[in-house]
Amino acid sequence: MEGVFFGTALFSIFAVILICIFLFAGGVPAIAKIGAFSFLFGSEWAPTDDPASYGIFPMILGSLYVTAGAILIGVSIGVLTAVFMASFCPPRLHKILKPAIDILAGIPSVVYGFFGLIVLVPFVRLHLGGSGSSILTASVLLGIMILPTIIGVAESALRAVPSSYYEGALALGATHERSIFFVVLPAATSGVMAGVVLGIGRAIGETMAVILVAGNQARIPNGILNGARTLTSNIVLEMGYAADLHREALIGTGVVLFVFILIINLSFSYMKRIKR
């Protein structure tokens, strides 16, 4: 029976290998055919033109901008909320807040996207101009979506700081707030950073919510009130009708995304190891 358990445990290794093989086999030939440089840094994506051009640089930029915006919003609000929950919150309030944030984590991304579409997009269009579907809208929405991830990881990092640090700061005459922000929070930096990295992974991989609010224009984004297309949206939007090299180029887009995520995951586990 131990063999059976061992066999099932090997399945996750098997799955990762299978995913790598099929993704790379499906996408790398196309990247080679188009040319790695013109695929990654080509600024024009026009697969239906003649001759077609397959440059995913606009999408790479789109993903980076949207993610950066989401991190800016998600990290500032998320870390501060985590500080509140770890060090300011009365236990009774904590019992309500914790499940509430779990709900935020459980809401399906397509529902977030719908909410963005009917609330955020009109709001931005009305008050800030443009069509409303923009990098800014997508960043705000993604920032909300990664909140629970960041809050969860950051809170446990803050709670893991030995209370002697906090008490030491108090004994030196610092106020409660000063001790938390200048002693406990710095001591928890690596844990908080791990949460941020996890949030980046979430944001860059998010598809359905972004597709509904980001506008999806496949050109180099020029301003936060203009639309952009991310790597993930590019795949979903065109896979339905793509054929031949176009289809392979989309799988190649997936490969680029996959490599991004692998790098992010590796740095996440690296940070977790530092913490120990």
Place this chain on the structure above:
Amino acid sequence: MKLKMYLQYPFSLLLRLLVILATAVTCFTLLFLIGYILIKGIPYLSFDLFSWTYNSENVSFMPSIVNTIIMVIGALLIAAPFGIFSAIYLVEYAKRGNKMVGAIRITAETLAGIPSIVYGLFGMLFFVTTLKMGYSLLAGIFTVAIMILPLMMRTTEEALKAVPDTFREGSFGLGAGKLRTVFRIVLPSAIPGILAGIILSIGRIVGETAALIYTAGTVAELPKNLFSSGRTLSVHMYALSKEGLHTDQAYATAVMLLGIVLLINTLSTMMAKKIEKKS
């Protein structure tokens, strides 16, 4: 007195206000999101939407609900045994410093971090094309099963680790073998934790869209068998929002999805309380 202290240290007051503000923003966002969708959406939950047939006049979500249920059951039937057995191996059998254990953990972590669209691409390339399943519920089930595997593994592992060693020692002391101890003593005591993992997995499957569009497809009708294509509730919701023609029905679908999420969260909180009480 507290106020006096804060007047003396205005910077501390500022910091305190800042964290309270951030928390207020978080809570307000959550309440606004749920409140907005529920208040605007519930009136659109009409009886027609629950009819068994989908057509262009009545975009019923009943077929999608059936597909979602099939998807959840199918994926759990595959992922739960694999996840639970892997966790049993990791917690009960694996020896310290075993090289394979490190590899299993790293790959499980990697699986957990892969975005759903990459699973979708893989499912399309492997199950749909290479194994020639076509856009089908079965291809979707396999794809989603791999996706929730790390979640099942992690939650079960934690549940097993929480079972005190004295249980195992007591069982061994009474002469039970390793396998009997695992199945009769350890697993039953870990059931609430495992159930919590299953409930979380259900939530992931119900909310999944990107991994399913190009594996299970988007046909909005009742499936004939596991090889027919079918959209789940989330895919249905995406299709409606993307078309922009049936906003009312999209609201109603959002209400259904939110309802499921709230139900799932309540259940898992209840499970967590049960575990807490025990220990």
